[in-house]
Amino acid sequence: MAEETEEPIIRVRGLVNRFGTQTVHNGLDLEVRRGEVLGVVGGSGTGKSVLLRTVVGLNQPEAGHIEVFGRDVVQMDDRARRELERRWGVLFQDGALFSSLTVAQNIEVPLREHYEMPLRLMDEIAACKVGLVGLPEDAGEKFPAQLSGGMRKRAGLARALALDPEIVFLDEPTAGLDPIAAGDFDRLIRDLKASLGLTVFMVTHDLDSLFAICDRVAVLVDQKIRVGTLDQHLRDDHPWIRAYFHGPRGRAAHPEENEGDRAAAAGPAPLPVPSPPPPQAGGRWPASA
Known part of the structure; x- marks a missing residue:
């Protein structure tokens, strides 16, 4: 089991991503430490999923340098990329399962792509x-x-783990799940990280997930990224970061803060409502006075 260290397993330097006239990332720098769970958050259109796809080589950046396990992702050839892909797994937001294959057959897809082994x-x-x-x-x-949404997420995660990766990339893993299923998935990620020594790069909108399992959080703002612990972000005075962590949804995810504000917003407690008298014999309620 690999413990979290200061050693960066992913390095991003000077990343630039543009789509037409829209600049999504401009000079973005990021380091992901071995053994940590890094949560990546940001407003709509800030390029959270674009960043993930760029790191795993599915999006070609306009400029910048990306290293994973010390290997240059941007410049490597196909053979080197295939070798690197054996060391990470990806769970996309929709699970990306092949509908015509069973769950077991979906899990076997990366095994077939990267190795020759008996079917058994x-x-x-x-x-x-x-x-x-x-x-x-x-x-x-x-x-x-034939599976529920939560089970499909787990099936997609099983496929991401098929090659026993060192890094798992998760794109909105709890999106579309009810709070109970989302909490169960958070615990699963936490337990797998602890037992397998995984490094987890998780794009999410789920504040509860950040507080439950993330060691650090990377916030995409102003075409760059700010990385720190949750306590550091809670003290950040950047307008978007403050609104994200201290707004109404932020208070719901961090209940120890702003208890007084919530009580004031709720107003005075409602007066107790008296219970109705018990029914008379024969099951009829007494007439009102």
């Missing part, structure tokens, strides 16, 4: 990953359409 061994690995993410044993035989 692939089946055993798929079954192991199904159990690892907390899915029932028979889930491997089902198709994605």
Whole structure:
């Protein structure tokens, strides 16, 4: 199990991403430490998913330097990229499962892409990953359409873990989940990080996830990024960061703050409502006075 260290496993320097006339990132610098859970947040259009896709080589930046495991992601050839892809797994927001394949077959896709191994061994690995993410044993035989939203997220995570990666990239992993399922998924990520020594790069809008499992948080603002602990961000006076962490939804996710504000906003407590008298014999309620 790898513990969190100061050693950066991902380095981004001077990143520039533009789409037409819109500049999303301009001179962005970021380091992700080995063994940490880094939450990435920002307003709509700030390029959270673009940053993730750029780091894993799915988006070509206009400028900048990106290293993962000390390897240059931007300049590497296809062979080197395939070698690097064996060391990370990606869970996209919609799960990106193939609807025509069973869960087990979906998990086996990266195994087929990167290795030559007997079908029986692939089946055993798929079954192991199904159990690892907390899915029932028979889930491997089902198709994605037969699963709930939370189970599909877990199936997508199982596929992301198929190659025993060192880094897992998660794009909005709790989006679309009810609070209970989202909390269960947070605990799963936390437990997997602890037991497998994972480094987790997580794009999210979910404040509860930030407070539950993230070691540090990277906030995309002004085409750049600010990285720190939650306590540091809570003291940040940047207008967007302050609104994000101290606004109405921020207070809901950080209940120990602003209790007085919430009580004042709620107004005086309502007067107690007396209980109705019990019914008379025969099940009828007495007439009003």
